[in-house]
Amino acid sequence: AKKGINYISxxxxxxxxxxxxxxxxxxxxxxxxxxxxxxxxxFHTPDKNMFWYRLTGLTPGQEYIFQYLVxxxxxIGDPYADKVSD
Numbered sequence: 001a002k003k004g005i006n007y008i009s010x011x012x013x014x015x016x017x018x019x020x021x022x023x024x025x026x027x028x029x030x031x032x033x034x035x036x037x038x039x040x041x042x043f044h045t046p047d048k049n050m051f052w053y054r055l056t057g058l059t060p061g062q063e064y065i066f067q068y069l070v071x072x073x074x075x076i077g078d079p080y081a082d083k084v085s086d
Contacts (some may be wrong), residue, residue, distance in 0.1 A: 004080025010060035012059050014068060015068075015078070017042065017051045025051040029066025031058075042055060 006014040017025060025042040028034050042051035051068075058064070065085045067075050077084060 003050070004078055008054075009060045011056065013055045013058065015053045015066075016041070017070075017078070018049060019051055019068075019070055020049040022051075022074075024071060025034065026069045027055070027066055028051050028069050028075075029064055031055075031064055031066070042068075048080050 001014045001016050003016050003018055006016065015027060019025060026036050027042060028036065032040055039083060042050060042053040044072065058071045063083075067077050069075055
């Protein structure tokens with residue numbers, strides 16, 4: 001998977017975030033009420049430079065708003081996203 005959003009099917013995507021030296025990352029968004037949830041904790045790649053998460057159960061054609069929460073206090077949008085929300 002490449003950095004950013006990787007669409008696997010109409011209902012699945014893999015999110016990849018480059019964050020070397022960071023301990024953890026979560027995906028937060030409108031699909032989980034913007035809450036930190038262990039079910040949305042991202043996985044480290046073996047080299048510890050990237051985080052990834054596979055989103056499933058997406059509604060085909062629906063746009064979702066999300067951010068990454070890194071190390072518990074850094075909120076960032078996907079730097080590779082086609083659209084930016086404020």
